[in-house]
Amino acid sequence: xxxxxxxxxxxxxxxxxxxxKMRQDGASLQKIADFMAEHGVTLxxxxxKRHFDTHFPVRDEVAxxxxxxxxxxxxxxxxxxxxxLELLDSMIERAYRMNALADDHIKEAxxxxxxxxxxxxxxxxxxxxxxxxxxxxxxxxxxDLFNGSMAEFRQALKLKAELLGESNGDAPIKIMFVDDLxxxx
Numbered sequence: 001x002x003x004x005x006x007x008x009x010x011x012x013x014x015x016x017x018x019x020x021k022m023r024q025d026g027a028s029l030q031k032i033a034d035f036m037a038e039h040g041v042t043l044x045x046x047x048x049k050r051h052f053d054t055h056f057p058v059r060d061e062v063a064x065x066x067x068x069x070x071x072x073x074x075x076x077x078x079x080x081x082x083x084x085l086e087l088l089d090s091m092i093e094r095a096y097r098m099n100a101l102a103d104d105h106i107k108e109a110x111x112x113x114x115x116x117x118x119x120x121x122x123x124x125x126x127x128x129x130x131x132x133x134x135x136x137x138x139x140x141x142x143x144d145l146f147n148g149s150m151a152e153f154r155q156a157l158k159l160k161a162e163l164l165g166e167s168n169g170d171a172p173i174k175i176m177f178v179d180d181l182x183x184x185x
Contacts, residue, residue, distance in 0.1 A: 009043055013039070022035060091152065102143075
């Protein structure tokens with residue numbers, strides 16, 4: 001930001017803009033002092049330097065704007081990472097629920113006595129129960145769903161830990177289920 005001081009001869013000169021443009025174009029402090037002297041304003045090289053350091057602080061403004069740009073890039077990266085984490089939380093929740101559902105079906109299939117009829121002297125499971133149970137063993141689809149959802153759950157947890165910088169595996173991971181967000185407690 002351009003500054004001003006009432007006692008600064010360069011600030012109060014009608015040639016201020018020209019002197020500042022000269023400096024931006026690479027003119028030395030002495031050349032600017034000479035230019036001002038040609039226009040009736042006597043300034044030492046030190047006074048010219050003081051003006052540029054305090055009333056025309058290009059370096060400070062560049063550093064400030066650069067930091068603002070870096071902050072904007074950082075915020076974009078943070079928002080992307082948060083979005084990725086929210087997606088992972090929903091994937092973790094879905095895998096958890098699918099796994100629990102498959103687990104419930106497997107437990108039910110194993111603990112339930114299904115009607116069996118004899119066909120050609122061999123026990124056969126009634127047709128309506130075949131998708132759930134095959135020869136006293138849970139259906140392969142349920143076992144595959146159980147194993148697949150557990151693998152997806154573990155992989156999503158691992159990726160979440162990496163995104164949070166906790167990939168050592170020792171740190172606890174907070175899982176935010178959608179139901180947690182609705183809770184007012």
